[in-house]
Amino acid sequence: MYVAGNFNNWQKEERYKLRKMGEIWSINLPLEKGEYCYKFLTGDTWLTDPHNKLAENDSFGGKNSLLLVD
Numbered sequence: 762m763y764v765a766g767n768f769n770n771w772q773k774e775e776r777y778k779l780r781k782m783g784e785i786w787s788i789n790l791p792l793e794k795g796e797y798c799y800k801f802l803t804g805d806t807w808l809t810d811p812h813n814k815l816a817e818n819d820s821f822g823g824k825n826s827l828l829l830v831d
Contacts, residue, residue, distance in 0.1 A: 766799030798825035
C-alpha cells in the first residue's frame with residue numbers, strides 16, 4: 762500500500778510505501794506546515810483514509826483525505 766497526494770504530485774513511489782506492523786500501516790513523511798490532500802493506493806484502487814474524517818471533493822467525483830500540518 763502506498764500514500765500519494767499533492768505533496769508528491771499524486772505519484773506511486775517506493776519511498777511512499779507504507780509499512781505494515783501487525784494491524785497498523787504507517788509511514789513517516791517530512792512535511793512542512795500546510796494543508797495536504799492524500800489517498801492510499803493499493804493495486805489500482807484509490808482509497809480515502811478510513812480513520813480521517815477530514816475530506817474534500819476531488820475532481821473525479823470522489824473524496825480526498827485532508828491533513829493539516831501546523
